[in-house]
Amino acid sequence: MTFEIRKVTVLGTGVLGSQIAFQTALHGFDVTAYDIDEDALTAARDRFAKLAATYRDEVPGAADGTADKTASSIELSCDLAHAVADADLVIEAVPEVVSIKQDIFKRLSELAPERAIFVTNTGHLLPSELKDFTGRPDKFLALHFANEIRERNTAEVMGTPETDPAVYRAVVDFAAAIGMEPIELHKEKAGFLLNSMFIPFTNAALGLAVDGYAEPEMIDKTWRIGTRASMGPFQLLDIIGFNSAYNALSSGNEDEQRFAAWLKENYIDKGKLGVATGEGFYRYPANNTTEA
Amino acid sequence: MTFEIRKVTVLGTGVLGSQIAFQTALHGFDVTAYDIDEDALTAARDRFAKLAATYRDEVPGAADGTADKTASSIELSCDLAHAVADADLVIEAVPEVVSIKQDIFKRLSELAPERAIFVTNTGHLLPSELKDFTGRPDKFLALHFANEIRERNTAEVMGTPETDPAVYRAVVDFAAAIGMEPIELHKEKAGFLLNSMFIPFTNAALGLAVDGYAEPEMIDKTWRIGTRASMGPFQLLDIIGFNSAYNALSSGNEDEQRFAAWLKENYIDKGKLGVATGEGFYRYPANNTTEA
Numbered sequence: 001m002t003f004e005i006r007k008v009t010v011l012g013t014g015v016l017g018s019q020i021a022f023q024t025a026l027h028g029f030d031v032t033a034y035d036i037d038e039d040a041l042t043a044a045r046d047r048f049a050k051l052a053a054t055y056r057d058e059v060p061g062a063a064d065g066t067a068d069k070t071a072s073s074i075e076l077s078c079d080l081a082h083a084v085a086d087a088d089l090v091i092e093a094v095p096e097v098v099s100i101k102q103d104i105f106k107r108l109s110e111l112a113p114e115r116a117i118f119v120t121n122t123g124h125l126l127p128s129e130l131k132d133f134t135g136r137p138d139k140f141l142a143l144h145f146a147n148e149i150r151e152r153n154t155a156e157v158m159g160t161p162e163t164d165p166a167v168y169r170a171v172v173d174f175a176a177a178i179g180m181e182p183i184e185l186h187k188e189k190a191g192f193l194l195n196s197m198f199i200p201f202t203n204a205a206l207g208l209a210v211d212g213y214a215e216p217e218m219i220d221k222t223w224r225i226g227t228r229a230s231m232g233p234f235q236l237l238d239i240i241g242f243n244s245a246y247n248a249l250s251s252g253n254e255d256e257q258r259f260a261a262w263l264k265e266n267y268i269d270k271g272k273l274g275v276a277t278g279e280g281f282y283r284y285p286a287n288n289t290t291e292a
Numbered sequence: 293m294t295f296e297i298r299k300v301t302v303l304g305t306g307v308l309g310s311q312i313a314f315q316t317a318l319h320g321f322d323v324t325a326y327d328i329d330e331d332a333l334t335a336a337r338d339r340f341a342k343l344a345a346t347y348r349d350e351v352p353g354a355a356d357g358t359a360d361k362t363a364s365s366i367e368l369s370c371d372l373a374h375a376v377a378d379a380d381l382v383i384e385a386v387p388e389v390v391s392i393k394q395d396i397f398k399r400l401s402e403l404a405p406e407r408a409i410f411v412t413n414t415g416h417l418l419p420s421e422l423k424d425f426t427g428r429p430d431k432f433l434a435l436h437f438a439n440e441i442r443e444r445n446t447a448e449v450m451g452t453p454e455t456d457p458a459v460y461r462a463v464v465d466f467a468a469a470i471g472m473e474p475i476e477l478h479k480e481k482a483g484f485l486l487n488s489m490f491i492p493f494t495n496a497a498l499g500l501a502v503d504g505y506a507e508p509e510m511i512d513k514t515w516r517i518g519t520r521a522s523m524g525p526f527q528l529l530d531i532i533g534f535n536s537a538y539n540a541l542s543s544g545n546e547d548e549q550r551f552a553a554w555l556k557e558n559y560i561d562k563g564k565l566g567v568a569t570g571e572g573f574y575r576y577p578a579n580n581t582t583e584a
Contacts, residue, residue, distance in 0.1 A: 154517045194518040200492040225446045226486040229521040
């Protein structure tokens with residue numbers, strides 16, 4: 001069986017959901033963006049307008065009106081039944097709360113056409129934790145995007161043991177079709193590939209700073225020169241934002257909780273949350289801030 | 293007290309010792325290179341000639357005869373007493389065997405002038421493990437270079453609690469004077485800064501490959517895109533060389549020994565040792581090989 005994907009519904013129009021919807025629409029798919037009420041949809045319209053401006057400035061080939069056309073092509077709906085009625089693919093990007101995700105897949109299982117593939121954008125759960133709520137575990141897997149998908153365009157594709165290989169391939173092809181680099185995992189792994197490396201790496205870097213071996217600037221310089229990287233761990237944490245790092249660390253092991261407390265005391269409590277607030281481990285000129 | 297450094301003796305003319313001697317001479321210091329016998333010195337002469345050719349091709353400003361003059365300016369000696377008789381700074385770059393290092397510092401303590409600063413290039417030992425053999429713990433610390441120092445020009449500077457802060461500063465200044473980026477550590481840390489991050493990072497990457505989550509190419513791509521790096525973990529391991537990685541891993545914990553066995557079985561036993569042999573995780577065209 002082959003799966004043709006033309007109509008895509010994105011559930012959730014937050015920072016990442018709106019980027020996914022926009023990127024998908026830009027590549028010629030029919031996109032419907034769903035969120036819970038009219039207020040959320042108003043915020044979504046703003047996000048799409050801002051994304052159109054960003055793409056106009058930054059993305060080659062999007063300066064000729066394409067970006068604006070893309071923004072206006074996205075259908076917005078707060079009626080879930082309507083939003084998914086004719087979907088070939090539903091991309092779930094609702095808040096990272098297991099009960100919210102389970103609930104929406106349960107509702108979807110009854111509202112979406114039988115042919116529809118469901119993917120979750122979760123970065124913290126395994127698709128196995130959600131599959132039994134989808135009513136179609138063979139047509140369900142994870143498709144995990146990074147933030148600022150037009151630049152950091154990985155799409156990690158991770159199925160469960162029940163995912164139909166043809167569905168997996170269709171989602172890999174879809175990811176490539178919207179300009180992503182599909183990252184194929186052969187089996188489930190908490191943290192997928194990127195965070196499975198990024199977390200031990202940044203924990204090691206945090207340990208060096210928290211325990212007083214060296215300053216963040218010195219640690220970053222070491223990494224940049226030693227590994228030919230453009231950014232060190234603290235520069236990357238500034239981009240990710242400290243709230244996100246703090247949330248992950250504070251639910252971790254003893255060392256991680258210690259790092260979380262250090263981040264809170266020395267940065268978060270002083271309003272330094274990274275690039276988004278103009279200061280984190282480094283200072284950023286006002287015109288250089290970026291969406292968190 | 294201030295320390296003036298003009299005459300520098302480098303002990304050991306292996307891959308890294310020869311690079312350190314050459315780089316130091318290139319920046320106008322009087323350099324003596326010591327090794328154990330005439331055979332070793334003959335090999336050293338070859339290394340300096342090759343380095344001269346490399347610098348001529350790759351280092352701006354070294355194409356006008358400077359590189360050749362540098363190579364011929366280095367005094368070679370297998371007489372330790374002669375080699376260090378008038379040294380302001382002795383850089384130890386002998387094999388990473390604790391007894392060899394302790395022995396040479398014991399001999400040095402009697403042969404070098406009282407004013408001479410001693411530094412060890414060790415990457416695996418702490419300077420505290422060597423300081424009692426130097427006869428001058430206040431004038432002793434670690435100055436750790438990475439391989440291919442003209443490109444990866446970090447010099448990690450790490451003292452013991454007994455190191456005189458003025459000596460520490462003098463070594464930091466010396467590192468900068470020979471074109472290194474001094475990386476200042478405030479206290480002793482096994483693995484210094486770079487390996488304290490690099491090892492957890494590459495272990496995480498190896499775990500993903502060894503346990504079958506994804507292929508090295510996919511893991512590297514994820515890292516490059518996700519962190520804006522020019523190279524992923526497996527590309528970096530190819531540069532470092534698998535013998536070095538294997539030695540470190542095989543003396544490690546249970547997981548690390550498992551990774552070592554995997555490296556041996558799938559790569560080392562097949563003659564694939566990384567860039568130096570033309571193939572590691574990736575293949576390298578013959579004209580692109582680099583010294584291990």
